Structure formats: C-alpha cells, structure tokens
Amino acid sequence: MSLTIVVHGANGRMGQAVCALVDAAPDLRLLPLTRGSWPASIISPAVVVDFSLPPALPALLQHCRSAGLPLVSGTTGLDPSLEQAMQSLAAEVPVLWAANFSLGVALLRRAAVDLARRLPSDWDCGLLDLHHRHKLDAPSGTARMLAQSVDAARPAGARATDVASVRLGEVPGEHRIVFAGPSERIELAHHADRRDLFAAGALLAARWLATQPAGRYQFDDVVDAGVD
Structure with missing residues (x-):
C-alpha cells in the first residue's frame, strides 16, 4: 500500500x-x-x-x-x-x-557528546556553522542542537561552546566541531554535498x-x- x-x-x-x-x-x-x-x-x-x-x-x-x-x-x-x-x-x-535529517549529523552528535564527556574542563569547544546565503536562521537549528548536546555533556567548570555562523554562496551545509586543549585539539566535521x-x-x-x-x-x- x-x-x-x-x-x-x-x-x-x-x-x-x-x-x-x-x-x-x-x-x-x-x-x-x-x-x-x-x-x-x-x-x-x-x-x-x-x-x-x-x-x-x-x-x-x-x-x-x-x-x-x-x-x-x-x-x-x-x-x-x-x-x-x-x-x-x-x-x-x-x-x-529534527533540526537535521542526516545520518552523518546524528552520528557526529554522538561522537561529539562522547568526547565532551571524556575531556577535562580546561578544554574549550567551538563550532563552525556554514550554510548558503539564503538561510535565515543563524545559528542554524543543527548548530544549536549540537552545541546544546555538547554543553550538557561537559564537566562542571567547562566554558560554553562558542558558535560562529557564516552564510555565503550556495553551501548546502557544513558543521565543524573543535575541541582544543592546552597543547592539542580534536576536530569533527560533517559536510553536506547535496540538499x-x-x-x-x-x-x-x-x-x-x-x-x-x-x-x-x-x-x-x-x-x-x-x-x-
């Protein structure tokens, strides 16, 4: 049917x-x-x-x-x-x-939350939210969801995730999460190639x-x- x-x-x-x-x-x-x-x-x-x-x-x-x-x-x-x-x-x-219907983003969120739980409070987290110039909301719903998920998993005393939104061209969507410690950093990224x-x-x-x-x-x- x-x-x-x-x-x-x-x-x-x-x-x-x-x-x-x-x-x-x-x-x-x-x-x-x-x-x-x-x-x-x-x-x-x-x-x-x-x-x-x-x-x-x-x-x-x-x-x-x-x-x-x-x-x-x-x-x-x-x-x-x-x-x-x-x-x-x-x-x-x-x-x-859902703010995002991508399997990749769903798994990105899970990986980011796992890192957020394991990293000490002196590590900072930043998120780049990149979309096409026609998108009205900034940060995107996906960026807010990712930042909220990470912040909820961080240890006491950790700084809130710093979110930067960029709108240009016809980019379908890109989200990059960076965890930075005193002498090293970890990056997670998802690129949407097609809408x-x-x-x-x-x-x-x-x-x-x-x-x-x-x-x-x-x-x-x-x-x-x-x-x-």
Whole structure:
C-alpha cells in the first residue's frame, strides 16, 4: 500500500527536494501543499512532511490534529509557544521534529557528546556553522542542537561552546566541531554535498513514523531503529 506524503512548504528549497524524491519512489504518493492550500481529503495512510517557516506552523498543527495526521517537521527557528504547540499535538498524533535529517549529523552528535564527556574542563569547544546565503536562521537549528548536546555533556567548570555562523554562496551545509586543549585539539566535521540527503532522511523518518503511536520522537529514534 502506498504511503501519501503531504509536503508542506512544497515550493521551498527543501520542499522541492522532498517532492522530487517522493515522485521517484514507487511506494510513495505525492501531495504537495503550497501557501494557503489544504486538500478536502487525503488518501490514507499519510504523513505530513514539513519544511516551511514558523509563521505557517500554527495552521499546520491544527490541520494535523483535525485529520489525525503524523507530522515530520524540519522547520527551525521555533519559539517556545510553537515548541509547546508541537508537544501538545504529540499527545494525539506521532510527531517527529529534527533540526537535521542526516545520518552523518546524528552520528557526529554522538561522537561529539562522547568526547565532551571524556575531556577535562580546561578544554574549550567551538563550532563552525556554514550554510548558503539564503538561510535565515543563524545559528542554524543543527548548530544549536549540537552545541546544546555538547554543553550538557561537559564537566562542571567547562566554558560554553562558542558558535560562529557564516552564510555565503550556495553551501548546502557544513558543521565543524573543535575541541582544543592546552597543547592539542580534536576536530569533527560533517559536510553536506547535496540538499537531497536531508530530504531522503525526512522520508526515512516519515516511513518509520507512519507505524508509530502518538508521541514525540527524534531522528535519533529512526537511527536507533535501524530503518533502511
């Protein structure tokens, strides 16, 4: 049975990448949504994949609640009220939000957290967040997630992670984490070569989320499930 992928924000960069992959997948059915549109009916089973902007989220969350639709969202820059609204929705339908849908970034975070736990407090940590010139949020959602994960794992007395954001050209995304001690340093880096890797990760999450009960999920849950 085909899974309907309702793409919210279909005209955006990520939305277009998701639509292209859904079109090419024999097990998926595409339903693209543009600004202000919402279909009268949706063929089940279905999952909403959202890459839009924060102002568009309240209406989307209400539609998901009314229709009982699972939601995969990669929209970043959420304020506390939107975070709370998403948490409330998760009591009724499965909701998976992630700042990044890359397997490589998920494993980068785990490696960085492991280092953060093991290194003494006199080591500093810095993070470079590099993206294309069109990206509005700085630091990126991924950079904030990585920095928060590292800081939560650091020993008492360690300095907070210093984050530097650069926006230039058409770079899909690069994150570099540097741990520097008194006389040595360790660097971890992830380079996104193409935007469709994030779209592929979002669809991986959508296929997995379609079979989950109501609740709040992370991309790490998909990684841990070993979904192909």
